[in-house]
Amino acid sequence: MKIQFEICTDNIVEFAELLSENDMDNQIAGSTEEGNLLVNVICSRGDRDVLDQLEELAESDE
Numbered sequence: 335m336k337i338q339f340e341i342c343t344d345n346i347v348e349f350a351e352l353l354s355e356n357d358m359d360n361q362i363a364g365s366t367e368e369g370n371l372l373v374n375v376i377c378s379r380g381d382r383d384v385l386d387q388l389e390e391l392a393e394s395d396e
Contacts, residue, residue, distance in 0.1 A: 335378065337385065338363060339392040341371045349373070351393045367382045 339387050345381050359376035366372065377385055 335376070337375050337377060339373050339375060339388060340366060340390055341373055342394070343371065345368060345394060346371060349388060352384065352391070356381070358384065369373055387391045 358381065361374050363372040363374045363386070367387065375385075375388065
């Protein structure tokens, strides 16, 4: 399953570290007019805890 996150550049390092620690495939898909990054993450149902953490980072500056 692929999920797209919109990440504020202030949180991108922590977001990237979490992806790396969990060996999750991802790619930068672009950016928004506000300067946020769009990141596609490939995940499975077993990644629910990590996805919750990623979602928190994505929402923290909305």
